[in-house]
Each structure stands twice: as structure tokens, then as C-alpha cells.
Amino acid sequence: MSSQTLTSETVLSLQNVSKNFGAVAALTDVELDIKAGEVVALVGDNGAGKSTLVKILAGVHPQDVGVVKIAGKEVHLGSPAESIKHGIATVFQDLALCDNLDVVQNLFLGRQLRAHRLDEVTMETTAWDLIRQLRAKIPSVRIPIASLSGGQRQSVAIARSLLGNPKLIMLDEPTAALGVAQTAEVLNLIERLRDRGLAVILISHNMDDIFAVSDRIAVLRLGRNNGMFNAKDTSRKEVIEAITGSVDNAVTQRAEAHSK
Amino acid sequence: MSAQPTDLQDERLIINAGLSGAIKKSRDRIKSGDLGNLPVIIGLFIISTIFQMLNPFFLSSANLSNLLMECAAVGVLALGIVLVLLVGEIDLSVGSMSGLSAAIFAVQFVRNGLPLAFCILLSIAAGAFIGWLYGQIYNRIGVPAFVITLAGLLGFLGLQLFVLGATGTINLPFESPLVQFGQQAYIGHTLSYILAVAVSLLRFGLGYYSAATRRKAELSAPSLTSLAMQSGFMAAALGTIAWYLNKSRGVGWMFVFFIALVVIMDYALRRTSWGNSVFAVGGNREAARRAGINVKGIYTSVFILCSTLGAIGGLLAAGRLAAAAQSSGTGDVNLNAIAAAVIGGTSLFGGRGSAYAAPLGMIVIASISSGLTLMNLNSSIRYMVTGGIVLLAVSVDAVARRSRTSHGRG
Numbered sequence: 026m027s028s029q030t031l032t033s034e035t036v037l038s039l040q041n042v043s044k045n046f047g048a049v050a051a052l053t054d055v056e057l058d059i060k061a062g063e064v065v066a067l068v069g070d071n072g073a074g075k076s077t078l079v080k081i082l083a084g085v086h087p088q089d090v091g092v093v094k095i096a097g098k099e100v101h102l103g104s105p106a107e108s109i110k111h112g113i114a115t116v117f118q119d120l121a122l123c124d125n126l127d128v129v130q131n132l133f134l135g136r137q138l139r140a141h142r143l144d145e146v147t148m149e150t151t152a153w154d155l156i157r158q159l160r161a162k163i164p165s166v167r168i169p170i171a172s173l174s175g176g177q178r179q180s181v182a183i184a185r186s187l188l189g190n191p192k193l194i195m196l197d198e199p200t201a202a203l204g205v206a207q208t209a210e211v212l213n214l215i216e217r218l219r220d221r222g223l224a225v226i227l228i229s230h231n232m233d234d235i236f237a238v239s240d241r242i243a244v245l246r247l248g249r250n251n252g253m254f255n256a257k258d259t260s261r262k263e264v265i266e267a268i269t270g271s272v273d274n275a276v277t278q279r280a281e282a283h284s285k
Numbered sequence: 286m287s288a289q290p291t292d293l294q295d296e297r298l299i300i301n302a303g304l305s306g307a308i309k310k311s312r313d314r315i316k317s318g319d320l321g322n323l324p325v326i327i328g329l330f331i332i333s334t335i336f337q338m339l340n341p342f343f344l345s346s347a348n349l350s351n352l353l354m355e356c357a358a359v360g361v362l363a364l365g366i367v368l369v370l371l372v373g374e375i376d377l378s379v380g381s382m383s384g385l386s387a388a389i390f391a392v393q394f395v396r397n398g399l400p401l402a403f404c405i406l407l408s409i410a411a412g413a414f415i416g417w418l419y420g421q422i423y424n425r426i427g428v429p430a431f432v433i434t435l436a437g438l439l440g441f442l443g444l445q446l447f448v449l450g451a452t453g454t455i456n457l458p459f460e461s462p463l464v465q466f467g468q469q470a471y472i473g474h475t476l477s478y479i480l481a482v483a484v485s486l487l488r489f490g491l492g493y494y495s496a497a498t499r500r501k502a503e504l505s506a507p508s509l510t511s512l513a514m515q516s517g518f519m520a521a522a523l524g525t526i527a528w529y530l531n532k533s534r535g536v537g538w539m540f541v542f543f544i545a546l547v548v549i550m551d552y553a554l555r556r557t558s559w560g561n562s563v564f565a566v567g568g569n570r571e572a573a574r575r576a577g578i579n580v581k582g583i584y585t586s587v588f589i590l591c592s593t594l595g596a597i598g599g600l601l602a603a604g605r606l607a608a609a610a611q612s613s614g615t616g617d618v619n620l621n622a623i624a625a626a627v628i629g630g631t632s633l634f635g636g637r638g639s640a641y642a643a644p645l646g647m648i649v650i651a652s653i654s655s656g657l658t659l660m661n662l663n664s665s666i667r668y669m670v671t672g673g674i675v676l677l678a679v680s681v682d683a684v685a686r687r688s689r690t691s692h693g694r695g
Contacts, residue, residue, distance in 0.1 A: 125564060
């Protein structure tokens, strides 16, 4: 692994980003800064606007108002291709893999080597390299994605995001469908991404995962910023209060009920 | 690390080596719903057995030679249909496209006396333009391809009649190269054997080169023996076919042209990033879009290719018939092209199929048509039988798809 990057330049910066869907304001004046070599967890309840934010950064649909800056320069993320070009890689919750294609084809989809005479050999060896690095348990890279398990698919999706040498990786609920060991593997992997100097946005509902790997925690509530915490000196209670918007919430009530 | 190639190190992999392994592998594949060419081979076997019993002329060299020539024109249309089916869409207008292309060609070449090459290019350009138009309507307005091409089916049939004018049928002069190509051009005996050997050697050479590169990169590769066996078998099969057909007129150039188009398309589909994108769009459109693929561009390219192949098929049909008629490209031409693509193993659900579906399916359709013609049955029976076969092919596709899902083969 490469050494920790000392430069803490800002990779991504969002200023006053808003997005409406019809009469619904999904995001209002959202601000976010992420530095290289940093894991920022993006948390919030269902409907808080996490997925909308991910989709804006992934170029799936652009923001209505506001500025997205990459390395200090304002960029327009009008399509997934533009987003990838600016060094933003996204691992979607639904993984966005093609079931009918094999692992190699999925990894290199949209950026094959030698467009007019595919370099299958280099692509296959690169695929094996990535899979070994991630210590993913994939028996063969020439079998259709349809035959892989949920964890294996997650590994393929993460491996794919690494191929384009991105500056920022967004992981949308990467551990939601995984077993205990596979979750640990993915968390290790996130730390490896950070050690390489990548900026990582981790979207998760799982507090254990969030506190295990993230440096900072950004909370969204009803489409607005609702606090930014340093993971080291914050308790779960504080984060949950920010997510739910009240000291007295379902989580604390349950905790009290159980302690009685 | 052991001496095992990089891609075969996982202990869970079931490794089937040698000839018995290859047989077991293909049996497992068929069981899990990945039928490949099996339905076509079984279908052809049943068809030829029945028709041979009813009329011993069916499997004669002369009939088979003629049958392959009959395949070419509609087969080229079927090749275009394979492409649109791969992206999960449909083109119902290839028949009208072929008729329009024949009409444009005939009017410019015969009535206006323009040079042959110009007329051919004009017809093909008309096909490409119509495909581009379909792509624009599909991408920008979002009308389903089914409806766009249904409108095209009627609209371009009307345009075909308009172009042909009051007289209707335009005969092409018998000595024109297109008619010669469609009726008289057969590859000679010697050339047919040379081609059979050359193609097999080429296959061996490419296989050997690919195996050597793979071994160098420490990946698994087929052994020299198996490569040699495959190529030897291919040479023997092609040689036998050539020998049998050479007992009568031989192999038509038009059929060779058709197969050449299929081979080029197969390469484009399997070995280029465009081909990967076509399969990706057919398999999961949203995933393809998020991977940065220009999905709209892929749709446009596929519609353009389909209509262009439709125009080329129309020219071949005009050459075969030595005329462009009001009935060119009408009737069962559309559905035969679609049926051929589906019978050949292209899924109607998108993302699954191969360029070879076009010739395989087309041979089935042409065999049925030829057999029924030999029995002096009129088109009423032919339509019913072809309809039944199409239903059967689609049912096989649907059942195989369910089985694939449960066996994890996508």
C-alpha cells in the first residue's frame, strides 16, 4: 500500500446545492467538502436526500441550483460519462451490473481496452489483479454476473469503480447485503482506498460500519445539512439525534425500554 | 503459486479437461437452459427427415444449393433483426425497407440509366438514413420502436409503390452484374475447397495466436491438440458440404457474401467495445448508461445498421428476382426475418444471441419453405407451418430463459 498522502487538498466541494422533484424539495442548500485521503460518511433517515446527492455526483441527474467543484474548479456533471471523466466513481446500491455479461466485461464496461480489437488478455489479467487485491472470492472471471452471490457482486462493483483511477469513490450502502466476514472485507477495502489517497463517501445506515471507518460524519435531514461530526469525538447518540432531529426518538426510547 | 493458470486456481471451479470433459461441460450447459444451437440442429434434423421421406429430391444437391441461395436475401434482413433484438427492441419494417431499396435501385438504374455502383450506394444510403431517422425518433421523442417501425412498415411500403410509379414492376436487365450475382454467380469447385481449407487454417492460426498470448499471461488456454482437432473437423465439414453442393451448381457467391457479413458482425459483436455495449444495453440499460456508455448512440447505430442491412437484403432479393416489384419485401418477408433471428437463438428479451442466429434460423425457415413447395402445397399451409414454428421457437426461448435464471446463467 502506498503511504498516507500528506496533502489534504479538497477533492470535492458542494456549495448551495438544491434539487427539486416536482413540488418536493429533495435537497436544499446542501454544502459538503471532502479532502483527499478522507472517508466521509453520509447519513440520514430514509428520504433525507442521500440518494439524490449521490445521483447528482454520479451525473445521473444534475442539480437545479448550486455549484459542484472538483479540485477547486467548477464542473458540470451532466451525464455519468462526465462524472467518470472528472474522477468520480460510484458504486450504486443496486450495483448497476449487467447480468448477461461476464465479470471482465462488466469491469471494463464503457472503458474497454483497444476498442476495435478488444485486448481480452490484458483485461482478464487486470481483472484477476483487482480481484486478488480485494481478496474477493470469485471463482472465475468468465462467468456471467447472474451466477454470483450478493457479496461477490459487491466486490465486482467496487473493483470496477477502482479501474478508472478515480479521485473520489462513492459507496452507496456497500455492506447492506453482506455477511459478517464480507462486511469486514469491504471495510478493510475502504481503509485501503483511503490509504491510497482517495476521497471516499460512504453512505450507510449501519452505525458500526460508519464509526469503524469514517473520519467525519455528515448528516442530512429532510434535504438539508444537519451537522458535521468528527467520528473520533462524537458519540452515536449525538449522530442519531442529528439524524432523527430530536433528543427523544424511537432509538433512544427503545434503548431506555431495554435498559429497564 | 502452483503451475495452475491464474484463472483456474479457485478450488470451487469444476475443471472438465479433455474430450470427455468437453462433452460433460456442454451437457451441463444445455441442462441449465443455455441451449446454444441445439434447438436448431434438432429442428433441422426433424425437418430434413420428414421432407426427405415425403420427397427424395429434398436433400438432393441441387435443392440444397438453391436453398442456400434463397437464404441470403432474407438472411441479411435477419442479421439486422438480430442486432435490434440484442438491444431489446424490434424492427417490423425491414421488409418494406428492402422493397423500397429495390424500388429506388431499379428506378435509378433502369429508368434513369445511372451507373450501377451509384444506384447501389443510393439505396444503401436511403436505408442508413431511415435507420438514423428511427434512432432520432426513438431517442428524442421516446416512441417505442415497435410503433415507429410499424409506422415505417406502412409508410415505406407506400413510398415503395410511389417510387415504382404507375407501371409497378421494373425488370432488371439479365446481364446486369446484380442479377448475375443473384442468379448465376457460383464459386468454382477448386475455389470452394481452397476456401474451406483457408478458413479452417485461419481459424487455427487465430486460435493458436490467442492461446499463445493467453499462456504468456499465465491464463488457461486450449491445447494445441484440441485446436488442431477443431480446425480439422471444420475443414472436413466445410469440405464435405462443398463437395456435396458441387455435385450440382455449387455454392452461390450471394450465400458466401451473406456469411461474410455474418462473420464481420460476429466479430463486431464479440470483439469490439461497440459489441459489448450492445449486449450491455440489451441486458441492463440503466447499468450501461451509468457505466458511461452512450446508450442513445448505441440505439441509433443499431437502427442504422438494421435498416442498412434491410436495404442490402432488398438489393440481393432484386438481383435474385431480376426485378423490383410492388410485392417486393411484402407478405411474409418481415416475419420470416424476425422468425429466423428468434429460431436461431436470439432472445426476444434482449442481451442474448449471436450473429450466427441469422444464418441458422434462416436455413430452418428456408428448409420448411422449400419442403412445402416441393410438396406442391400453397402458401396457406406454409404460413400456418411457419407460424407454428415461430411460436415454438419463442416458447423454447421463454422456457430456456426461466431455466437459465434458476441456474444462474443470466
